[in-house]
Amino acid sequence: MIGFELSPGFAAAPLQPLAAYFAKGQGQFIALAQAPQGGLTIWSETGTGFAAAMRLDANDAGNRFSWRETLIAELRNIYPVAALTLSGSWAQMQSSGSGLQGSYTGNRAVSTSSQTPTATVTVDRAVPYDLWVYFTGRTSGGYCRVTIDGAQDLVNEIADPAGLGFKAFSTYSVTDLNRRQAVKVASGLTGSHVVTLSNGGAASPGGTALMLEAVGISGALNDPRILPPSWVPATAYAMGDEVQHGGVFYTARANGTSGATAPTHTGGIASDGALDWRADNRPTYPKFVAVDYASEREYAAELAVAGNSTTLGGQTHGNESLISRSILVDGVAWTPAQGANGLTLGSAIAITENTTWQRAEGGDIGECQLLRLITPGETCHEVTLNGTGATADFAWLYAGMAPIVHWDGESKSLVFEQVHPAGETPVNLNDFSGVNPANIDFADVSRVGISGNFGANSITYGVEAGAMAVAGNVLNSFDTILRPNLDAGTASGGLDWMAKAYVNAGAFSFGAGDVLGFFNRHVLRVTKDDP
Known part of the structure; x- marks a missing residue:
């Protein structure tokens, strides 16, 4: 028998409260890309096949970045209509909509009611992958027949739905023109395979219409087809082809050849000198x-000097002046990537911003440094402030913040359902539907877990804040405030306000020679629950 002995005085590190909310997923990569108006989009893998896209706004170039939005996506390599080989008669579909819900301004669709035409594409990935077909649901939708390498042995996620004699799925939808629907048709594929789609005949309910948008396979941030390619000059494009440039996504409005100068508009339709493009702030895929x-989410504060009040914090509240900024990916200074899909891939991002905190009436409060550290599934902010001005009385300092979406306004999907402050009874957001409740205070709580769903998958979100180990730090305690306001966050998709959890440093005084230091940490994980 082999044994071991612990050294005298050894004690295992205590398990942190809500540890499950702060366990990182299996993501391997982060990526950095341009966003409109000088901002950034940070992609962070939150689990195998999933990523968060975090938008840092820079509308006011004289201020620091502000983390303003987080989107979750299941990463898939997309083969749009332009990648399909079409035989027989297909009608191309494109509308003049916004590029978001219900339009065809992204990857265009092709439609047929005949069983003769086929759409074929070769998909390929070195590691095992699943296969989806994207379509537009129709009230007259028919069956879509799928073959892989000329047979149906590998089509293992769908069956013969109605004694057809072959495997197929229905594209019927109660709502007509229900865009960006997806059905998994195969799993466990490896290497190269030829996928062929055709009309499988009339469905009941439904009809004989078949409207295809794309084929997708499993993906990761290091795969080439998870985002549209970069715009290229003097290149032939087909109506509906989607590209990107400068953090904006563009869709070709006609067949033609691109001009010499990349599009730069951020909305509406404009030309590159030869071809018209519709602009959008998001790609059609991923969804x-x-x-x-x-x-x-970095911080915000309210303070007063001699009775004059100031609210400050980034792009939302202002009263910060940017001194300097550095952006590193894996320790190397970042330059925007316009090749491939616009992403600079890595394992860690470090963004350092130095600002001056200022009073609304004029005069400085102190010099601040904000360090962002982003690794797969985790974002940390470290903030230090050195006082240089008159003594300020802080009414509050939000050292950590998590806006909590109960219903996503665009997709109308139910997202977060429960908030769990450390050491307290979990709060179910549904209990506050239809009411405008008072804030809920949790004394001495600085660690919060949030849980919900992304489709058939589980989401956990841990947020915590605390004091940094800096000499003379004026901060020493934190409370959590939960605002479970759901009045504008319902299944109808309102976006006016949402629930929020704040980690608050409370009231304190701060003046010349004082030091303030805190951190906040955000851990987001998606776990695949479906088989």
Whole structure:
């Protein structure tokens, strides 16, 4: 028997409260890309095949970035209509909509009511993958027949739905033109395979219409087809082809050849000198669900000097002046990538911003440094402030914040359902539906777990804040405030306000020579629950 002995005085590290909410997923990569108006989009894998896209706004170039939105997506390599080989008669579909819900301004669709035409594409990935077909649901939708390598042995996720003699799925929808629907048709594939789609005949309920949008396979941030390619000059494009440039996504409005100058408009339709493009702030794929909306997750504060009040914090509240900024990916200074799909891939991002905190009436409060550290599934902010001005009385300092979306306004999907402050009874958000409740205070709580769903998958979100180990730090205690307001976060998709959890440093005084230091940490994980 082999044994061992612990050293005298050894004690195992105590398990942190809500540890399950702070366990990182199996993501391997982060990526950095441009966003409109000088902002950034940070992609962070939150689990195998899932990623969060976090938008840092920079509408006011003289201020620091503000983390304003987080979207969750299941990463898939997309083969749009342009990648399909079409035989027989297909009608191309495109509308003049916004590019979001219910339009065809992204990857265009093709439609047929005949069983003769086929759409074929070769998919390929070195590691095992699943296969989906994207379609537009129709009230007259028929069956879609799927073969892989000319047979149906590998089509293992669908069956013969109605004694057809072959495997197929229905594209019927109660709502007509129900866009971006997806059905998994195969799993466990490896390597290269030829996928062929055709009309499988009339469905009941439904009809004979078949409207296809794309084929997708499992993906990760290091795969080439998870986002549209970059715009290229003097290149032939077909109506509906989707590209990106400068953090904006563009869709070709006609067949033609691109011009010499990349599009730069952020909305509507404009030309690159030869071809018209519709602009959008999101790509058609992947399909996103929002888990928060505009706020200041880094920090925000309200203070007063001689009775004059100031609210400050990033792009939302202002009263910060940017001194300097550095952006590193894996320790190397970042330059925007316009090749491939616009992403700079890595394992860690570090963004350092130095600002001056200022009073609304004029005069400085102190010099601040904000360090962002982003690794797969985790974002940390470290903040230090050195006082240089008159003594300020802080009414509150939100050292950590998590906006909590109960219903996603675009997809109308139910997202977060429960909030669990450390050491307290969990709060179920449904209990506050239809009411405007008072804030709920949790004394001496600085660690919060949030849980919900992304489709058939589980989401956990841990947020915590605390004091940094800096000499003379004026901060020493934190409370949590939960605002479970759901009046504008319902299945109808309102976005006016949402629930929020704040970790608050409370009231204190701060002046010249004082030091303030705190951190906040956000851990987001998606776990695949479906088989």
